[in-house]
Amino acid sequence: MLILFCVIEQIVKALRRGEYNYVSLESMLSEYGLISQIPIDRLTVMTTGRKGTFKTHYGVIEFTYTK
Numbered sequence: 001m002l003i004l005f006c007v008i009e010q011i012v013k014a015l016r017r018g019e020y021n022y023v024s025l026e027s028m029l030s031e032y033g034l035i036s037q038i039p040i041d042r043l044t045v046m047t048t049g050r051k052g053t054f055k056t057h058y059g060v061i062e063f064t065y066t067k
Contacts, residue, residue, distance in 0.1 A: 008058045012045050019049035
């Protein structure tokens with residue numbers, strides 16, 4: 001699972017190059033099993049770039065805009 005997470009983070013960097021991006025608290029809490037909501041194939045990322053959703057072979061990346 002860790003290798004998959006690293007690959008999808010590299011895709012995030014490529015999609016929103018030059019913007020501030022960080023994995024959402026919800027996604028991290030779910031990854032560590034601290035909340036019961038488990039996004040099966042989705043990584044939520046906060047970004048200063050455009051919002052959007054991208055389907056990849058590794059799962060769905062959902063960008064949420066934040067200042």
